[in-house]
Amino acid sequence: MFNRESVFRLLLRKPGMLQSRTARAAVLVLAAIGAGFLVWSGVIHLMLWSDGYKDVSVIGPLFLVQGIASIVLAVAIVAFRWLALLAAGAVAGVATAVGLLISVDVGLFGFTENLSVPYAELSLAVEFTAAFVLLAGTCVLALSELARTAGKRQPVASRA
Numbered sequence: 001m002f003n004r005e006s007v008f009r010l011l012l013r014k015p016g017m018l019q020s021r022t023a024r025a026a027v028l029v030l031a032a033i034g035a036g037f038l039v040w041s042g043v044i045h046l047m048l049w050s051d052g053y054k055d056v057s058v059i060g061p062l063f064l065v066q067g068i069a070s071i072v073l074a075v076a077i078v079a080f081r082w083l084a085l086l087a088a089g090a091v092a093g094v095a096t097a098v099g100l101l102i103s104v105d106v107g108l109f110g111f112t113e114n115l116s117v118p119y120a121e122l123s124l125a126v127e128f129t130a131a132f133v134l135l136a137g138t139c140v141l142a143l144s145e146l147a148r149t150a151g152k153r154q155p156v157a158s159r160a
Contacts, residue, residue: 011084013141023144030137031081035074037130038089041096042070044119044126051118058109066096077134086138093131097124 015027046067054060073092077085100123103113115121 010142011082013083014081015141016081018141018144020144023140027086027137027141028081030133030140031077031086034086034089034093034130034134034137035077037126037133038070038074038077038093040126041093041123041130042067042074044123045070045096048119056111059103059111062099062109070096083138083141086134086141090131090134090138093127093129093134097127097131100124100127 015024015031018024018027044067045063049060049063049067053063070092073085073089077089099108100113100120102108103111104115104120106112113120115124
């Protein structure tokens with residue numbers, strides 16, 4: 001099945017390793033668009049942090065961390081384009097959006113949010129879009145290799 005080496009190879013897979021030019025172009029475009037949405041999400045959180053969330057216990061520092069981490073992750077996605085980074089960006093987008101939804105419905109770290117506050121709905125749209133686009137890029141990058149090698153059988157000596 002999968003050994004450690006093949007898992008690492010898959011996680012570090014880049015669009016340049018794809019045989020199909022269309023698949024390569026699709027992953028590059030999806031990675032760039034997804035990274036752009038992550039930067040947008042980070043900027044929203046940094047703006048909100050500077051507009052007063054910095055004074056909210058626990059949530060304030062998390063806004064700062066999310067803002068910086070989203071931008072750093074976006075730069076890493078564009079720079080390296082590894083499958084693992086695209087997947088991490090998708091997870092970050094979903095996690096940030098779900099955090100907002102949890103803070104609206106039940107509260108988070110003693111803080112309850114409202115979707116009518118500035119940037120809340122925009123933030124949800126940006127984060128879910130980032131997640132969707134990066135997940136699509138992740139799928140193209142991962143599944144194109146699996147589809148290419150699906151019918152190939154390994155030699156008996158290398159199966160162990």
